[in-house]
Structure formats: structure tokens, C-alpha cells
Amino acid sequence: MPIDPRTNVPAIHTLSATRLARDIRTGDRSPVDVVDAVLDRIAARNDRTNAFVTVTDESAREAAREAERAVERGDDLGPLHGVPVAIKDLDDVAGVRTTFGSKLFADHVAEADDEFVRRLRDAGAIVVGKTNTPEFGLGCTTDNRVVGPTGTPFDPDRIAGGSSGGAGAALGDRLVPIAQGSDTGGSIRTPASCCHVFGLKPSFGRVPRVDRPNAFADHTPFSHTGPMARTVADAALMLQVMAGPDPGDPFSLPADGTDYLAATERPVDDLRVAYSPDLGTYPVEPTVRGIVDDAVGALDDAGATVERADPDFGYDRSAILEAYYTMAKVLWESLFDGLERDHGLDPRGADRDRLRPVTVETILEASDVSTREYERAQVVRTGVYDGVVDLLREYDLLVTPTLGVAPFEHGEHPETVDGEPVDRLRGWLLTQPFNFTGHPVGAVPAGLTDDGLPVGMQVVGRRHADDVVLAAGAAVERERPWHDAYPA
Template sequence: MVSNTTGLSAAGLARRIRDRDLAPSEVVEDHLERIRERNERTNAFVTVTDELAREMAADAERALEAGDPLGPLHGVPVAIKDLDDVEGVRTTSGSLLFEDRTADADSPFVARLKEAGAIVVGKTNPPEFGLGTTTDNRVAGPTGTPFDPDRVAGGSSGGAAAALADRLVPLAPGSDAGGSIRIPASLCGVYGLKPTYGLVPNVGRPNGFASHTPFSHEGPMARTVEDVALSLDVMAGTHPRDPFSVPVTDDYRAAVDRPIDELTIAYSPDMGVFPVEPAVRDVLEEAVTELERAGATVDEVDPDLGHDQAELLDAFYTMATVRWQSLFDTLEDQGFDPRGADRDRLRPYLVDLVLDAETPTTREAAQADVVRTTVYDGLEDCFEEYDLLATATLATTAFAHGEEPETIDGVEVEPLRGWVLTQPYNFTGHPAASVPAGFVDDLPVGMQLAGPRFADADVIAASAALERRRPWIDRYPA
């Protein structure tokens, strides 16, 4: 049974805590208890920070008693993906190499969440180093969707999405270099936003410039659009150590209540190049109809990305392989030997994907950027006529662990990534969200809503309009 506090949104909890209707310690204990009771189902958490959470709750209560200024997330539990750092807490990155590593400082957005009053209750499960469209590793094992734990939660923010959908926590940010926020959001039926590139700072070291290929984003995830908007208001903004960070351009929480009567939305379930299962298309058709009923103008279009699915995937792997192999150079600088003595400590999947991959030439890397430019221009052509583009997030619903699809609607696809429609927006840096759109056989389907760079508020406004017309909050497992 869901308790009064674990069933509440982050915004609802923050309001009741400010009104002294709830105490932070009560809220934290409810969530810690639910994690203890439920985490075994999905394996969403790698680490539960009971002691830290109770200390932070006590500090939050003292601030209330003293009448101190309160942040917008005061007393609200949050879980942090185990690729990101929380001071004094281990960050395993899903790898045996870092099974016992403890962070000595907070990641920038984590520091901002803490400053806003959020309370860290634990770390959520990723695949090793975040490389994967499903979540599994040799530290904690696989994560399943709460709708059917025998099926995948997606990756790489699979633990975050599962924790949200199972009401273990109301906020759980993720990261996204190829769909890692949107893929699990779709498979777990939660709302996840990959913001405009640079809006949420990502301070990578030792190479602060590595994340530009492909674009790697930090972003909020939650069960409600309001909670994501509230989180983005907290997380966004420039940072002196991120050379790509950009200023905040909107009040994102205010966008939740914005009407969408003047928005024009292009609708292409398959983006013109991706196979999509018919049952997923049917759900999307119903969802875009609700956007029309909410006031938006919707036209079905066929955007021209300039390349077929195989060419897009080849370009992604070329760019990603450069970045991934540099990760192993960094590991060597840290004293590991991933190409030799420590190779057996890595997942075979990772060895096949990165270490045994042929290193792209500089010419091939440059050609991948040409493909990326064509995709960018194709999307910009669409955004010259329309405010947003609506597509499927994924071509299918959650599948059983280890049974990645080899065909979609009768078309052969690359099993690891051939069923996702998220990577084009990592080429381009446009904001893109996965919005719960409906269900197929009781498994969630996500709609991907994207807009021009810095149109995050429009994406949020349309997402909130769909949430009002087609609410999903009562569809989560009990």
C-alpha cells in the first residue's frame, strides 16, 4: 500500500512541508521504508543513504523551526544516478573498478538540488559507465520496470526511472548521451526531459570538452511534468567549469500552466526513418489527438533527416566510440589497466562495444559530423514551420531481460539501439522529452516531444497539456 507521502509529488511534498503539514523526517522515513520493502522487485537502488538522509532531514527541520529561507525542494527526497557524485557517498559507475570509490565533492547539479533543500536518499542503478540502452552491471545486477520486473527498465537511467515509477522517490535526475533519460522514462511510464544542451551544467574531468560528441546532457525525471519543471528551475544555469553551459531562458515551472492554443506540432511517429510497432503507433495517434483537443495545431509530417536508420546509427557509433575509448584512456591514467589486467573485470558487453571496436579514423569522425549536420538541418527545417515535433520515443514496449528486439514491425534492426528514436537529438542538442502517452498490454508507451534549442518551456507546456488530458499518475503499480 502506498503511504500518504510516497504517493505525493515533489511539488506536493514541498508545499505540505512549508505549511508544516508534514515533517521532513516523516517524509524521509516513509520513503526509506518503501525502498526497503520494494527495491528487491526492480533493483532500482545501488546504495541507500539512510544515515545521510536522516541527517539532512534533521537539518531541514531545524531550518523550519528557525524560520530560515526555504528552497523550492525543501525536505523532498531525491535519488542520484550512480554516475554522478554525492559527497561522502560511493559512486560505482556500475563498474567493479569503482565498487568502493567514494566521492569527495558533489556534482554541480547535485549541489544545486541540495541548496534547494532536497534530501538525498540514495544512488540509482546504471549500466557500466552508463553505456547501454538497458540497465545491468556486475556490481548490482539488472533493473526491471515496475510494470513487469522481468522486463527491462531501459538505460542508462534505468534505476532512476524504476525508482520513480515504483514510488520509491519523487525525484531522480538522469543523464542522456543517446537517450538515457528518455528510453527508461518511456519503458517505466515516467516523464523525463533531456534539456537544451548546456542548460544543466555537466562538469566533466579530466576532459571538460569530451561531452560534445555526442551531446551528453544532465536532466530531470519525475512522475509529473510539474516536478520536472520545478527540478529544471533548480538544476539549470551556467557553471564556470562547464565550457558548454548556457544561461536560463525561462521560468520552467510557469510553463506547466501555459495554454498551448498557439503551438503548432509536427507529428511523425517514425521520424521518417525508424520502424515502429503498430500498437505503439496506435497509442501515439490517440495522444496527438488529445494535444489537438488541448488547443494545439497538429499536422502529420515526414521530416527529412537526410539519412536512413543504419547511417544514423553508424554516425552515432563513430562519435560515441571516440568518446568511449577516451574513457578508457582516463582509466589508465587513474592506474587501471582496462585493456589488459583489468579487462576481465569489465562486462563482456563493454569489451565488445568499446575495447574490441575498431578505432574510427579522423576522416570517419569528420564524416560523422557531416551526418550530424544534415540531421540538424533537417530538424531545423521542421522547426522553421512548427514549434514542436512529436514522435515515438521507442519503437516498442519493455521486453524481457536479455531479449533485445531483432525485428520491429517485420524490419530487421540492430538489437542494442535499433529500437530507439532518441539519438538524433543527441546529435543536435535540441530539448526532447519522453511523455507517458498510454499503454500496450499494460506496458507504458512514451511520446517524444522535441523543439528548437532553448524551447524547453514549450516542450514542458505541451507535455503538461497532455498530462491534463491523459493523466497517468494513477497507472503506476501499487
């Protein structure tokens, strides 16, 4: 861990959110010093990865001064009091620009906080900026016409993943201790893999999404908001704050009293783990498979019982991907209807040239989905759901690689994986099945390639068993710590 030569103690930017919150609470560390250190590091290093779209220097420093006054007054302090947090640029922070990664919204300023942002702020967290995302979050890599591409801190010429790529890069380059992501097809897990950080796609409904005018838009495929961090405990603490029901979300889960932070201290020696190196149907590069083969051994070392087993989806990866994007196109088409209805934009006409070509190709030039095609996709989705549920009747967890490849250079999407042709934009992910099912999935750093590039693995839990996923991720972290691997 880097040491500040002036004080001979760990530099602030290396510290976990749980450590910072504790030190601020006890008066051992000033929230002003913490926020100043984070903002200074963002200013010095953001050009390296392009993680942040907007940095809220002035409001963050004022919030830090108020946080310090609260400590001095002896006020009751929230669990994240004074801790800096980054918010993905698809979500709203009152008075701050939300671009959605699109030139159509390059100057759009949010009027109110999204619900999870309000909860983070109520817990004392201080928003220091908005992180990069592809246009409207539509992409497995992070690039747009507002600020350009985001790279992994391990090699900025290579992808940080998407669509929460800015969050992943900000964490991996130690610009911020915690960040929020969202995940409709792997958008938390892909950047976590590419940037060597932990991310949690919580159970669907665990963190409420109060969307209007369509409160039901995130149901098919399932969209999730969740925490990303360098430590599992930090993600658990963040989830503790973000989780809980909201009457504005028809799918939000009731509170069940789970202590997510305490779950990270649990032993795992009573867990049975199914390890599937390819989900039975996905190609994975041998280097990636070898690293995940080794990393899953950490659960065995921690006392869990690990066995080789594949889920039976009843369909191959091509059918699963086709079904997923049949549903996703319906979601995206409704998004564009909203641009016309709610914002007076014309993405199909006058405003079309301001969109990225890949957005136009994915949505505007895609064939309309018929009701019959949609219902056929639901049948495939049911097969995937049944395959996961059946396997998790016998096992507590399913572990699999997150991606079939290590991070690749910007624009060089793979056309083959382990010699098999794949959809170059999305065929190298093993993430979409779990947006069909809504199960909680942790994205855990697995190791580095010989070239120093990150590889990650997914830990899938039973429905609503987010605490078990966190316990397993923390066990891997204890057995195979990854914190010294971050770029200096």
C-alpha cells in the same frame, strides 16, 4: 491514488515533489516523516525492481532532522526543502559510493558533489540514494556486475531502459518523487518510456556539466543532465534548480529568466505540432504506433494544431546510427584512456576480465575510428540537424515515439521491429538523432499496451525552448493523466 488507512489521506509515497515541498514549507508535513516514508518504501520494495545501488539512510535521516529544525526556526527555505531525490550512479555525491555500474569502482567513494547535486542540496533536496545504471552508462538497458539488472515496475522481468534505468524504476514504483538522469543517446527518455514517467533532456548546456580533466568531452555527441519525475511540474521545479551557467562548463547556457514551473500552466492553443510516427525512417511496432497516435491527440484536444509531417534527415536510420556510434566510440575510448591515466586501471589488459563482455565488445574490440570516418559522421550529423531545424521553422514542436517497441524481457533484445531487422542492442530507439542536435526533448507517457506495458513519446522543441516542451508535456498530462496507472 492510494490512501493511508491510518490517516485517510494520500500516502506520502504517492505525493508529488511540488506538493511535498509546499506541505513542508507550511508546516503541514514533517521532512522527517517524508524521508522516513521514502526510506521505508525503498527498503520494502527495492528488491522488486533493483532500482537503487546504494541507499543513504543515515545521512538522509540526519538531513531530514536538520530540515525540520530549519522549518521550526523560520529559516528561508529552498524550493525543494525536505524533498527526497535520487542521483544516478554515474554522478558524485560527496561521501557516497559511485560505482559507475562497474566492478572496477565497486568500492569507490566520491570526494565532492557534482555541481548539479550541490544545487539540488542548496535548494533543500535530500539525497536518499544512488540509482542503477549499466557499466559506465554504456547501454540502452540497465544491467551490470555490481548489482544486476533493473526492471520496469510494470513487469520487473522486463527492462527499465537505460542508462538511467534505476531512476525510471524508482519513480515508476513510487520509491522517490524526483530523480536525476543523464542522456547521451536516449538515457533519460528510454527509461521514461519503459517506466511511464516524464523525463526531460534539456537543451545542451542548460544544466552544466563540470567535467575534468576533459571539459569538452560531452560535446560530441551531446550529453545532457536532466530531471525525471512522475509529473511535469516536478521536473520543471527540478530544472529550475539545476539550470544556469557555470564557468567550469564551456558550453553552459546563460540564464534567461525563464520560469520553468510557470511554463507548465501555459495554454498550448497557439502551438503548431508536427507528428512523425517514425521520423520518416525508423520501424515502429504497430501497437506502439497506435498508442502514440492516440496520445498525440491530447495536444489536439488541448487546442494545439497537430499535423502529420516528417523531418528530412537526408539519410536513413542505418546511416544515422552508424554515424552516431562512430562519434560515441570516440567518447568511450577517451573514457577508457581516463581509466588508465587517472585511476591506474588497465581495462585493456589486467582489468579486462572485470568488465562486462558487452563493454569489451563495444569499446575494446571495436575498430579505431579514423579522422576521416569521424568527419564523415559529422556530415551525417549535419543532415540530421538541418532536418530538425528545417521542420521546426514551420512547427513549434515535433512529436514522435520514443521507442519502436514496448519493454521486453531481460536479455531478449529485439532483432526485428515491425518485421524489419535492427541492431539488437540499439536499433529500437528513436532517440539518438536529438543527441546530434542538442534540442530539448521531453519524454511523455503515452499509454499502456493491452499487456499493461508502458509506451512513451518524445516532444522535441526548438533550440533552447525548454519551456515550450514543458508546456506541451503538461498539456498532455492534463488531458490524459497517467498517475493512476502505476503499480499498487
